[in-house]
Amino acid sequence: MLPLSAIVALVVGIAIVAFLFFGAEALAGQTVGRLVLLAGLLALPLLLSLGNISYGLHESSSTRFCLSCHEMQRHGKSLFVDNKQALAAAHYQNRLVERESVCYSCHKDYAMFGDVTAKLNGLRHVWAHYVAGVPKKIELYKPYPNSNCLHCHDDARRFIDGPAHRPILPALYAGTTSCLSCHRVAHDMAKVDADELWQAH
């Protein structure tokens, strides 16, 4: 459910439209009435729709939205595994990304149309969920790009000064060596299946 404010706004909008439906005859006869009709039947519903879609798009980037499909729940659980080397778990548990949008933070491209591509991929996911069927093994559509990692780590001292990074920095920036060639475990599914989870004390 969306927040109460969004729901109340829609209910009020519907009530106003209903009021205008019954008052149409009286209002349409006068200039002010027509302006009221214009505001109530065109401007207000359009604004509410824009607000609703905008909120929906924002909400569709949230972790709970991604994990609302059961196919992704193992990946969601992998955020909690007891493995400091697993990228998803390390980023989530150390708060290196916003927990509210952890999937989106790492799985959307930071290029110009990254958001659009991510949302279109989301449509493909919904299509797969309801119509085409989910593949047995969930995989990325393309190799994971270094640019997604570098969006945050790019000029971070710990990254640049890291002894393992120094010799291959140009290759990492050029994307010719994948970050995942060393950081091999993104989601530790073995530990998910073994139920080896980290818990804060």
Next chain:
Amino acid sequence: MTTPIMTKKIRRAAMLAGLGLGVQLVAALHWTPATFILSAVLGPPLVLAGGVLFLVAVWKNMKDKGAV
């Protein structure tokens, strides 16, 4: 003066706009990826159709009266 036809068209426009908002309300109450997509695909076009219908009704009425 308004004609019964114009009133009918405005009511039809109100129904479309209300339906568009209603679709979005149902999706907001039962928020899932599928309902979000349905509400985004159905809601705004219905609202827009209502708005256009209203504008057309007003325009025709003004034209009939020779106001434009």
